[in-house]
Amino acid sequence: MSSPFDVIVVGGGPAGSTAAYKLGLAGAKVLLIDKAAEFPREKPCGGGLSARLLERFPYVGDLFDAGEVSVNPVSRVHLESPDGTRVTYQQGDPILYLVRRWQFDEALFKRAASVCSVRLGTTIRKCEVKPTHVELETTEGEIITGPMVIGADSANSVIARHTGLRSEAAHKEYAVDMMEETDYSRLDVKDRDAIYLFLTLTETFGYGYIFPKTHHLNLGFGCKLDWYLKELRGKGAEHHAQWVETLKRQGDVTGETNRSGYKAFPIPVSGPLAKTYTDRVLLAGDAGGFVNAFTAEGIFYAMTSGALAADTALNAVRTQQYDERTLAAYEKAWRQEIGDELLHSVDIQHRLFNGSGRMDALVRKAKEDPELLHLIIGYSMGASTYEQLRNHMMRSTVPTWVWNKVKSAVGFAR
Template sequence: MYDVVVVGAGPAGTTAAKHIAEKGLDTLIIEKSKLPREKPCAGLVSQHALDNLDFKIPEYLIKRRCYGTRVIYKNHVLESKLAVPIGIQVSRSEFDYYLAQQATKSGAKIIQNTPVKSVHTKNDHVAIYTKDELFNSRIVIGADGVNSVCAKKASSDSKPRKNAFSLVSNLPAPIEHINNKYIDITEVDFGRAKNGYFWVFPKDNYLSVGMGIFGNPSEFEPLTSYYDYIKDQSFEYAKPHGHSIPIGGYKRNIQSNRILLVGDAAGFVDAFLGEGIPYAIMSGKIAANIVINAFEDNDFSNSKLSSYSIECEKVFGDNLKYSLIFSRLFYRFPGIFAKMLTNREEMLYNALLVVKGESSYKRFLRWLIPRFPYYTALLLKKSLI
């Protein structure tokens, strides 16, 4: 019988496991893949995420530092940078593996290459079934991503989960080309994917190129659009990996008796950009504190664990809610918002402050709404809308 089993070794799971193991609780992480494992992701870890870690990321993991972005919408292009980095570019396989190592150094154990098939809550423990083994734990943290097995047990919500869709691949590129065009910025193109965008994120000797769709991918052919995009950009061909991303900002059940959900499994993802790492780390830390307190009181009931959802809402719930509001506005009227973003440098600059974690979506919208009529009038004057 373990004290805590964490299902999934992504940033949310390993963060939770690290903090729990440090308190002396017998902690096991069960990871479906062999580490380090490939993770389809753009690979930008924002300063917002880094500020929530209690250790520094070593230099060897940092492919590049990112100071800003170049935004494209049809024939409109605009760049903006901050004086300090908004984040770092990493390989997600290396980054996640490093976080897992921090968890094991703190005393957590990891079993790899072992998918969890189901979890069942008993009176005094949770039974976790894999293909070949049964693990018992007094409490479970579900950190198993958008298709979470644990979420099926923890959530009584019968509504379908709202997800975005992404395609991404790592494309080799000459270092000279990367340095000339993307040395310390990302590139985002809102003009080629309905209800979504393409991105180019530079690493050391390759580019992470992908697309995110926040609407229904069946409305057009995402794979065809992806290949057209990399062909137009003269990138090397590589087959992309597709995966779903939960859209944050919706109310979800994130705990039940003896089970807590963290990160993507809880739907904690920015609804506009699809960024999830900051919320994974924050929810992992909050879950760890709730679990430690539950052991102190020997109470693992849903009513005891309900403080978890309250604390998550207090710490970052507003940002997810307002990211969803902005996403809905932006993708309903992309011809207006994307043109504003590519014509008003102060708007793009303020958006970068949100990515960095120095501002919030709520503050950004409060800044934008009074200026919206003026910006719209300028676009009309220039015959841009």
């Protein structure tokens, strides 16, 4: 079946916009579809961009320089373990660039829209792969066809589910991030030049965070979806308000929570899907499970998977080969660039977020060992590797009772 487009990209977030932008620049005819009626659109998210994201995608720095996206570069981290041990890490260069997602996503979307066709306010409810094309059905009953599709349509991806690429029970795969973004006139933080990470919710798989933006404060916490459904269903906003009160008692924040600004959203935290491609279909971003299971960071992986999906799609368009065998190159590419760290992140999540005291032991040791702290923060932000962290810990002089816990936590016994 003929189509005016070479590739259809579903989802206009960082993954989809990156893929569409790269394809469009290369001359492919692309249709970018998003369910939002317009951009900017609301997007709850911590909004932390790692320094390596700017290295991988230099044009993001241009967005900052042009004032399209306001940014707060931070070079300090306050890290707290479950037992209340707190350690502060400082470096010269920025560790993280904090942005408001509605601004960032709009800027990426505009770049994509400059080189491709766009359909806003269009929700895809069905995806069917045919021998010669892909059919997408909208909620209005319209059929949109194309030779291939890149699904970048969030953690609840229709493309992933309808092509059989995501099938496991949701509560096993997801966490829920509950947060608010409030201006400083209402809710402020003690240190606007730092991020706060609270690795304190061990029994729930969890974390708390404070991310100070240029004019707004973003804070929240995350937990596994199964625990949320069991303990917090219908009580998320109340629990969030209690979390803010805890932060106030600790002296980390001042002011009042904005209950109307409370948002909750799913995050896939079980690593990339077992398969991220099939005939005529590739998955990128949250749709493919490209989120760090330890830190819950997803923007870098979304954009990277989007760029790699575009490379594979472009080759498919040029060769007119859209079968699984051709598209398997995508999985090989993402495994080579980000696969190891994503798989390690799942393992570390399982070992540390389990109430065993391993997180306490690790943070207490880091308080005494500046290099270990440097590597922990670096690993969390993508600046150091799992191997560097592991090798340092193997060389360090750790008391036996701590060492046994720590080596187990990061998988040295395997």
